[in-house]
Amino acid sequence: MRSVQSLVNIVLVPALTGLSVALAVLLWLPGAMSPSHNETSTTGTYSATDTSLLPSAQGPVSYADAVDRAAPAVVNIFTRKIVRRKTHPLFDDPFFQRFFRTNPQPSERIQSSLGSGVIMSADGYILTNNHVINGADQIVVALHDGRDVNATIVGTDPEADLAVLKIDLQELPYIQVAQNRQLRIGDVVLAIGNPFGVGQTVTLGIVSATGRNQLGINTYEDYIQTDAAINPGNSGGALINAHGELVGLNTAIFSKSGGSQGIGFAIPAAVATRTLTDIATHGTTIRGWLGIEVQESTPQLLEALGLTEALTGLIVTGIYPDGPADKAKLAIGDILTHINGEEAANARHAMNQIAALRPGDDIDLEFIRAGQVATTRATAGLRESHQPQ
Known part of the structure; x- marks a missing residue:
């Protein structure tokens, strides 16, 4: 029967040596026991290090x-x-x-x-x-x-x-x-x-x-x-x-x-x-010119014109004689809904849009008159510059 001392030498010494080596590995190589970078989380298909769902870094x-x-x-x-x-x-x-x-x-x-x-x-x-x-x-x-x-x-x-x-x-x-x-x-x-x-x-x-x-x-x-x-x-x-x-x-x-x-x-x-x-x-x-004065539509104005349905557009309130709009047969009270295919809802935007044209360019107009949709084509004129006095 082996003595207690021999049992310690046979069992405990190797065990303590193994623990010492394991502790050294953990201290010197802390990533050695971590999962692989490509390892998938066991709780789902999303990897803890997957950056495909994160916004990419851009800009210097x-x-x-x-x-x-x-x-x-x-x-x-x-x-x-x-x-x-x-x-x-x-x-x-x-x-x-x-x-x-x-x-x-x-x-x-x-x-x-x-x-x-x-x-x-x-x-x-x-x-x-x-x-x-x-x-x-x-x-x-x-x-x-x-x-x-x-x-x-x-x-x-x-x-x-x-x-x-x-x-x-x-x-x-x-x-x-x-x-x-x-x-x-x-x-x-x-x-x-x-x-x-x-x-x-x-x-x-x-x-x-x-x-x-x-x-x-x-x-x-x-x-x-x-x-x-x-x-x-x-x-x-x-x-x-x-x-x-x-x-x-x-x-x-x-x-x-x-x-x-x-x-x-x-x-x-x-x-x-x-x-x-x-x-x-x-x-x-050089700026394009249509020769009209408009006002953005409101429910009150539409009601005054006998239009009860909801719509957006620019109500023609004035037309310059012999101007492009006059020659295109536009009339006061018409409601412009589209200018060259773009919705006409903002008077400032429409003015900028027409001003960006060159004299002689076509202006396709879609409008509502007496409840009916109609179209016409005008030719942009030249807007005179107004210098402040």
């Missing part, structure tokens, strides 16, 4: 490359305007000046303001906002590379708050316009400009909305809304995508304090570049 960790592409084409714009004081002619008479003041005040003073702009071509065409240069006697453009030069006004479009400038310099950088990338809500955008005159600044945000109108800012409104910080001085600067391409021209902010509150508006690049082409070629913006 830095937008420096996008800024490097666009920033050289964004300029600072400084304007000077001579403001003349209005005084009674008697105050200019030296005899009467003796009674009113001993040191006559100057009749003129220089008013300065600042903004931003974007170089659109190698030959020096610059897009900015009309309100940046409106009334300026001198416009100075400061480039990203340190050069500055006087600019001339090629033309303006106050109804869309756009202006085209021209500078004469060599080796000008210019921005690339986004062509084949549809802007979507949630896309990352960056605003580049000169806020408060501190120098070129870049802010980051997303596209909050597109097609914003009825803001009361301009006659033609079709804005990109973004929460990228836009402040005074950013006007006319570039709104770019993550690829460094121009998607809009920063124009306005909604603010109670005067600073950015996360609601900024930019003119879409397609609208701005079209205006640039029109002004550079024709000296003015």
Whole structure:
């Protein structure tokens, strides 16, 4: 019969040695006992490490490359305007000046303001906002590379708050316009400009909305809304995508304090570049015209017209004699339901839609008259630009 000591040597020593080895394995290789990465959970068909159902990681960790592409084409714009004081002619008479003041005040003073702009071509065409240069006697453009030069006004479009400038310099950088990338809500955008005159600044945000109108800012409104910080001085600067391409021209902010509150508006690049082409070629913006006045339908108006069924449309309230709509036999009281196949429910959108046409383009109209659906075709005319007095 074996002794207790021999039993310990035979049974316990190997057991303790095995436990020691197992503990060492767990400490040094903690993943050795974990399930395989491809092992399927026993509670279902979804793997604990399966990433196919998770959103894929997109976008760079830095937008420096996008800024490097666009920033050289964004300029600072400084304007000077001579403001003349209005005084009674008697105050200019030296005899009467003796009674009113001993040191006559100057009749003129220089008013300065600042903004931003974007170089659109190698030959020096610059897009900015009309309100940046409106009334300026001198416009100075400061480039990203340190050069500055006087600019001339090629033309303006106050109804869309756009202006085209021209500078004469060599080796000008210019921005690339986004062509084949549809802007979507949630896309990352960056605003580049000169806020408060501190120098070129870049802010980051997303596209909050597109097609914003009825803001009361301009006659033609079709804005990109973004929460990228836009402040005074950013006007006319570039709104770019993550690829460094121009998607809009920063124009306005909604603010109670005067600073950015996360609601900024930019003119879409397609609208701005079209205006640039029109002004550079024709000296003015070319817009289509239908020659009608409309009002959005309401239940009360429909009831007054004897229409009880629910429908949306634009009620024709006025027609210009010999205009495109008049020649197409449209009549006051007709309810436009579709313009070129698009539902006509918003007056601002319909105006923008027609303005985007060229004179001579066809306009297919569907409308309701006396309860019956009818169609006609008009030919777009040329809308005369209205310059503010």
